[in-house]
Amino acid sequence: MSSSQLLKGILEGCLLSIISQGETYGYEMIEKLNQHGFTMVKEGSIYPLLLRMKKEGWVETSQKQLPSGGPKRKYYKLTEQGEVELEEFKKRWDTISSSVERLLDKEG
Amino acid sequence: MELSKESEDFIGRLQVYLMASGKKEKEIEEITEELKDHLHEAERRGKGIEDVVGNSPKEYMEQFSQEMPLDKGMIFKVIPLIYIGALAYLLIGEIMDGGVEFSLLEAVGYPVIFLFIIGIYSFGLRYISSSRPARWKEWLIYGIAGFAPMGSFVALVFFNNQFSTPTVEFGTAGNVLTFLFAAAVFIGMALWSKLWAPIIIPVLLFVPEYLIGLTELSTSTKLILTSSFILIGPLVYFLILFKKENKSST
Structure with a gap:
């Protein structure tokens, strides 16, 4: 697995978590990621992931007209399947992160 | 903004x-x-x-x-439709030339060329849009894409003359049926696209040739008349369309 693939999987999990906090759109997700220190993520890279997550049935989208006018904005919402996937991701992440921590502690 | x-x-x-x-x-x-x-x-x-x-x-x-998934509707519907449309033109041209006659090489060659051209266009467009090549490379690709259809047809004609493969020649009934098939394709395309062009273009291309063929003029005069009608007819038609379009949009 290449490092970018590992990051992709983690990023998908983080996006699920962000969307689970309430309906949101692409730019807002990137801002939240940045606030949490994900500055290595290229802004545009979340869209192919979101496309995949929608194909998997984890998220639903809807177009909403902005009050300020202009083009419609695409909003994302978690599906039941997405909730399940988020829980799965949390479990996987716990295992990975605690193993890595244990390993590094031993070394250090 | x-x-x-x-x-x-x-x-x-x-x-x-x-x-x-x-x-x-x-x-x-x-x-x-x-x-x-x-x-x-x-x-x-x-x-x-x-x-x-x-x-x-x-x-x-x-x-x-x-x-993103492939658009199967387009690949299995639109592309065969274009192919059938092109085939109808080809067959009408053959009928005008005195009846449908094709060799095995042509029967295989035309579909292969068709797929080859689609492949070249798809590759060329993807390359130019994603890699932003230098100007001269871009023009080289346009040149190849522009030359490929003509070049491969000429090559097919050349090889067809070089090697003789089994040939099928349609009789009167076959030609009449083929003509009806081509006419049905043109009418079908016109109904489907809600445009007159699929009917008008073949009429402009083939009717003058047919009428000129009936006259007693010399072969070279016929040739000159036919080729000028083939160029001028569609040109005039597109000019009229263009003017109409401009009028309705202003």
Whole structure:
């Protein structure tokens, strides 16, 4: 697995978590990621992931007209399947992160 | 607020790339609208296209392409339709030349050339839109794409004369049926596209040739008349269409 693939999987999990906090759109997700220190993520890279997550049935989208006018904005919402996937991701992440921590502690 | 030129340019190239990769038009539109919204927000905060797309637009386009399914409706419906349309032109031309007659080589060659040309166009458009090659390379690709259809047809005619393969020649009944088939294709295309062009174009191309063929003029006069009608007829038709279009849009 290449490092970018590992990051992709983690990023998908983080996006699920962000969307689970309430309906949101692409730019807002990137801002939240940045606030949490994900500055290595290229802004545009979340869209192919979101496309995949929608194909998997984890998220639903809807177009909403902005009050300020202009083009419609695409909003994302978690599906039941997405909730399940988020829980799965949390479990996987716990295992990975605690193993890595244990390993590094031993070394250090 | 308008998007910057670089962003508009990227969006346009992404659209071409995905279209040439055979993706669904509706999905392409959805993706590009979403990206435009994002670019608006990013540019308002003083960021540029590189911050959004990264250093490799090509890689980014490929990422999208991987997540989008092929438009099977287009590949299995529209492309065969275009092929049947082209076939109808070819057959009518044969009938005008005194009856349908084709060799095994031609029967295999035309479909192969057709697929080859689609392949070249798809590859060329994807390459130009994603890799932004140097000007001369871009023109070279346009040149190859422009020359490929003519070149491969000439090659087919050449090989057809060099090697004799089994030939089929239609009798009167076969020719009449073929003519009816071609006419039905043209009418069907006109109904489907709600345009007169699929009927008018073949009429302009083939009726003068047929009428001239009936006259007692010398062969060279016939040839000159036919070729000038074939050029002038469609040209006049498109000029009329163009004028109409301009009038209705102003």
